Amino acid sequence: MTSLSRSPGKHAPRAAASRALPLAALVVLALPGLLGDEFLLRFAAEVLLIGTAVMSLNLLIGSGGLVSLGHAAVFGVSAYTAAIVASQVDGNAVAIVLAGTMAGVAMAGLMALVSLRSSGLHFLVMTLVIGQMAWELAFRWRELTGGADGLRGFPKLALGDWYLDDALGLYALAALTALACWSLLRQTAAAPLGQALSGMRDQPLRMTALGYDLKRLRILAFILTGITTGAAGALYPFVNQYVGPNVVHWSMSAAFVIMAVLGSIRSLVGGYIGAALYLTIQTYLSSYTDRWQLIIGILFVTTVVFMPHGIVQKIRGGKTP
């Protein structure tokens, strides 16, 4: 479990666990591959991709309360870009992921620039508005995005002659992407930039007095999250060969925030855990009852009231410092 700002080497057992983490991750990731069930593989792929987006959101929130209600727009814009580009490049996976990532960076960069002077509630509403602007386009620009129906019928992913249209291939790609994104953000947390971002959260006045440009830090945080969210978003349409405007809507952004908190904001892996929890409950419940949103809502409110620091924090034992 990598925290965004802990001093490296502070506690020997934790450091050892930290080093063993990538190995554990590989084992966990290999599991669904071994089980081989088609539905499970696609579901696991979705969890990994959404989890990556949530982990990226964690970085933003951990950089100073930048609670974005527009993060789904970054994810969704990348997804739509990937689906649209797919037809142009015959499913070339590399080109698609590249295009999606760039779209994610562009969208995140736009959000950064527009919200540069905002914080708190102002930031929340600013990101909400930008995200909804993206949704309006996705919902109404039929020629480009398919409108309310979304996009279907775009080519499947391909690497050269090798088609990744089976569930296992897709899952492998999603797992690789998730691992790469996680490594990137983990590296960031341990690097000067990560320390600066959590410094910005804890002592913005001091950071300024030290000579740090807080606006530049914010933009860097957004760009980083744009890369990881964009890469994950690029693969999202290929989970079910479909992408629709729902994935851009602010309610999806709110779901991301819920997943982030469920997993714990202070842990990178928490993003994946929160996504797994939320999506599992959602999938399981919606097949049993029409009132699944009610139940998820009640569950979530209960969590917020009794376990405000998230599940990972509870397991770690103790409150966030």
Add this chain to the structure above:
Amino acid sequence: MNDVGTDASAMPQEAAPILTLNGVGKSFGAVTVLQDIDLDVRRGETLGLIGPNGAGKTTLFNLIGGLHAPDTGRIRFRGGDLAPRSPAARARMGLVRTFQKSLVFPELSVQDNIAIAVRASQGTGYSLRRSAHVLARSHALSLIDTSPLKGRHAESVSGLSYGEQRIVDILIALAQKPLLLLLDEPTAGLADTEARTLLALVRRQHARISIVLISHDIDIVFQTCDRVAVLDLGKLLVVDAPRNVVEHPAARAAYLGQLSGIAS
């Protein structure tokens, strides 16, 4: 109006002052906090800034540091006008300040608290490379080893006492390689010995930096400062060597005899 002492201090008269304030004034709404401040800080000197509560001392620091813009007047640092420069830019120019509270990073170790400042001065604060992180930490370590916190660099800052956190606070400021250091009540709440250690630490690190020191501890001010500026109700009453300030009638009136008991 202020009296600038004609007493030739022991300081050699160096080149232009490192900081110059001309006619600086600041109001917040209907309240005038500072009026017509003319002040020089000479290179290498320690200038004490004293005055009753509400006199405007911290506001003056906020103006110099760039948190607020003055309504009137100009502030020059090393000859250049500070007006267009943001607080972060001023810090990067070597104009470093501390705050009344110790603003330390609670989740980091002592070493990492200072490393953040080291990286700021080295320009590697935004790097994604761990090597820059490692380099900064070793610089921080050598700084810590010169302080009472030697050997405790790995401890979490949140577990330190008030006085120890103050030391970390000062070390952070020193790690920025300041040319002008603005210390806002650095020894408040500290025991006498702790206070002296702190100030000795500053002096030892940078024998030639210029310091402006706000303090309510008159003893400390008069023992460590080359000159003392007295601020009262937003106006500068006198800027002179300590022994002259003690004699100054307006300063005595403002501080109501607090100065009178001090041997010059």
Add this chain to the structure above:
Amino acid sequence: MSYYLVQSLNALSFSVLLLLTGLGLALVLNLMNFINLAHGSFFLLGGYVAIQWLASGAPWWLAFPAAFLLTAVIGLVLDRLAFARFYARPHLMQVLLTYGLSVVFADLMRWGFSADTLSPALPAILRGGVWIAGLPFPSYRLFLIGIGLLLALTLWYALDKTLWGAALRACVIDRDIVETLGLNARKIFSAGMALAAGLAGLGGALGAGMLSAYPGLDEEVLILALLVVVTGGLDNFKGTVACAVLLGFVTTFSRVWWPEFANFITLAIMAGVLVAYPDGLVTRGGRKA
């Protein structure tokens, strides 16, 4: 020319609804520093209540006070049961709590009132239209404008001229001082929450005749209310009024000129305002504490 007059009246009637909802949101934000994302739910509930009331045959003019009272009571209950201990918590926690509750309320309302779009059975006096400068204009919207002005004046009078209003204003300016003045902060907060919820419910009840009621309206109204409050400036009510009018006009006229992408244009304009005025269009100024 007369077309623009009619559209301006349309805009004004929408502004009334935005003002009522926005004021409630601004009230809890300023009074208790509480972000309530369930505010839209109160609006929608008020709409459903008015529709049920008007369909039941009871005196039509009581529909609106009834909606106000019901939502105010619910607001009070929520304050006691859930919100109060979150007033001191960080905003993120408040966002999570109230968003979660809004999801719960939305589904409960979908369950209770169905997913259909419902419209109120308006009394004869409010149905139909009048002729304004040669163009037809719904009487209901004139009614809205009239009521809106009346309510705004009443609220202004209550806030400005009564002791209770003075206490409320004092609390808004300095929360901590309130206790030292011997006022019971808890009671004032509860009253504030109830009033805010009631205002939203009233807005929804009045709005049902113009917007109808359907699942999803709560979300749409929430966004609008947030915009009104944030662009207006968080620490004063004048800004809320100004922005309710602004948003009403922007929404209406973008529908007139670019019907297909009206929402996109509205959001873009409001985003521009947000960027240009990070502290709000109208601020109180002075030294920030």
